[in-house]
Amino acid sequence: xxxxxxxxxxxxxxxxxxxxxxxxxxxxxxxxxxxxxxxxxxxxxxxxxxxxxxxxxxxxxxxxxxxxxxxxxxxxxxxxxxxxxxxxxxxxxxxxxxxxxxxxxxxxxxxxxxxxxxxxxxxxxxxxxxxxxxxxxxxxxxxxxxxxxxxxxxxxxxxxxxx
Amino acid sequence: xxxxxxxxxxxxxxxxxxxxxxxxxxxxxxxxxxxxxxxxxxxxxxxxxxxxxxxxxxxxxxxxxxxxxxxxxxxxxxxxxxxxxxxxxxxxxxxxxxxxxxxxxxxxxxxxxxxxxxxxxxxxxxxxxxxxxxxxxxxxxxxxxxxxxxxxxxxxxxxxxxxxxxxxxxxxxxxxxxxxxxxxxxxxxxxxxxxxxxx
Numbered sequence: 149x150x151x152x153x154x155x156x157x158x159x160x161x162x163x164x165x166x167x168x169x170x171x172x173x174x175x176x177x178x179x180x181x182x183x184x185x186x187x188x189x190x191x192x193x194x195x196x197x198x199x200x201x202x203x204x205x206x207x208x209x210x211x212x213x214x215x216x217x218x219x220x221x222x223x224x225x226x227x228x229x230x231x232x233x234x235x236x237x238x239x240x241x242x243x244x245x246x247x248x249x250x251x252x253x254x255x256x257x258x259x260x261x262x263x264x265x266x267x268x269x270x271x272x273x274x275x276x277x278x279x280x281x282x283x284x285x286x287x288x289x290x291x292x293x294x295x296x297x298x299x300x301x302x303x304x305x306x307x308x309x310x311x
Numbered sequence: 312x313x314x315x316x317x318x319x320x321x322x323x324x325x326x327x328x329x330x331x332x333x334x335x336x337x338x339x340x341x342x343x344x345x346x347x348x349x350x351x352x353x354x355x356x357x358x359x360x361x362x363x364x365x366x367x368x369x370x371x372x373x374x375x376x377x378x379x380x381x382x383x384x385x386x387x388x389x390x391x392x393x394x395x396x397x398x399x400x401x402x403x404x405x406x407x408x409x410x411x412x413x414x415x416x417x418x419x420x421x422x423x424x425x426x427x428x429x430x431x432x433x434x435x436x437x438x439x440x441x442x443x444x445x446x447x448x449x450x451x452x453x454x455x456x457x458x459x460x461x462x463x464x465x466x467x468x469x470x471x472x473x474x475x476x477x478x479x480x481x482x483x484x485x486x487x488x489x490x491x492x493x494x495x496x497x498x499x500x501x502x503x504x505x506x507x508x509x510x
Contacts, residue, residue, distance in 0.1 A: 196359060196464035209429065210464055213455050238462045240362040 174212060177219050186219045189231055193218070194245050202245055361462050361470075361481035364510070368395075368476050369460035373450025376432050379439070383424050383450030389476040392502045393422045394469055394495075396446070397458060399430040400438035402466040408485035409442050416445035421499050425449040428458045428466055471495060471510070473502040480510035 177183040187204060193214065195206035203211040203218075214235070221231045235243045247253045288296065363369075368385050375382035388395070396412060398405045412423055425446035427435045432451055439446075452458050461470065462481075471480040480498040482490060494510060501508045 199357060210455075213459065217456075217459065237362070238459060239464065240359060240462075242359055 174215055175219070177223060182222050183219075185228070186215070186222050189218050189222075189228060190215055192232075192245050193235065194243050196239060196243065199242075358483050359462075359464060361478065363462055363478045364481065365477055365479065368470075368472055368478055369457070371450070371457045371460060373426070373452055373457055376427065376436055376439075376449050376451050379436060379444075379449060381448050383426065383448040385476065387424070387448055388472045389474065391422060391474055392499055393424055393472050394499075395424050395426060395461075395472055397426045397428050397461070397463050397466055397468045397470075399428045399466050400434040401430065402428075404485045405467045406442065408467055408487075409445070411486050411488065411491060412445040413443045420496075422447050426458065426461070426463075427451045428463065429453065429455040469495075471498050471502060471508075473508075479508040 177186060190204035191202050193203045195201045195203045195208055195211040195214075197208035197210050198206045201211075203214045217235075218231055221234060226234070232244060241248055241253075247256060249257055368388050370385045372384040372386075373382050381387075383395075394415070415421055416423060423445050425448070427449055429452065432453075435449075435451070439449075450457070455463075461468075461478075465483070467485055469482040469486055470478050471482075473479050479502050480495065482495060486495065498508045498510045
């Protein structure tokens with residue numbers, strides 16, 4: 149009896165959940181190779197609602213719509229580039245998780261490498277300068293040399309006593 | 312002793328200005344970084360600017376809501392400057408901008424067309440009856456595909472379309488009084504005068 153009630157309850161809840169979605173759940177493509185391609189593309193497209201997730205990961209309605217849209221474009225024979233171009237034409241480069249390389253994004257792509265190279269050059273130059281700089285200590289005069297030797301003797305004598 | 316004092320003095324004079332510059336460096340760095348961070352306070356990184364500005368509206372033809380003709384098609388957006396508003400009955404923020412749309416309609420400032428985005432028609436009709444109907448034409452975009460063609464990623468959004476059927480301005484999120492005065496109304500005036508729109 150309990151099992152039947154639970155079964156009916158879960159069936160009821162499930163149907164309500166499906167009705168509540170105006171989009172419906174994902175409908176994978178029949179061809180497994182095409183579906184794999186679709187999923188690969190999903191992982192490279194940004195969800196514009198939850199902008200740090202791909203549409204593969206996001207639960208947003210728009211993500212689901214875009215997933216279906218990608219599947220439709222693939223089924224219609226679009227290449228990967230054509231699918232991306234379709235979405236970029238509507239949402240701009242930001243829809244791609246990997247920014248394209250162009251004049252505007254060159255700083256983004258090359259910046260870290262450039263900083264690393266500049267930093268490395270800076271370190272090398274600094275170390276070279278360090279070695280080349282002479283120690284600016286003038287030699288000791290005779291008086292100072294004598295004082296130094298006295299101090300060293302006293303220091304040695306101290307150490308001998310303490311041990 | 313005096314010898315050593317004389318020997319130590321000479322390097323110090325050129326070192327002084329160098330040390331001053333090094334001491335000022337963190338302050339200058341603070342100033343530069345602080346300026347950039349201050350600018351960053353007014354940035355809105357989550358807003359995605361439209362790539363459809365100055366492009367013709369996407370081709371579409373949407374049916375009307377049942378019992379509430381006419382529907383909305385891309386051909387309807389030529390001939391006059393209009394405002395296309397993306398709305399839905401489930402969209403709470405749409406209610407915030409709704410009084411402004413009603414006022415625009417009542418004062419006859421600009422024709423407003425509605426894009427009913429991913430909505431149940433009955434719910435949409437009920438919403439319009441309850442809160443007021445500022446739209447001339449309403450197109451029912453049940454699947455949201457026309458919205459995707461417009462680059463819609465949230466609701467509400469509004470677009471200003473010029474008389475040639477080109478999108479000239481996009482408003483992301485609810486229209487505010489300030490946004491209306493500072494951005495949308497000037498854009499509408501410029502579009503009507505045939506001047507370039509800064510939006």
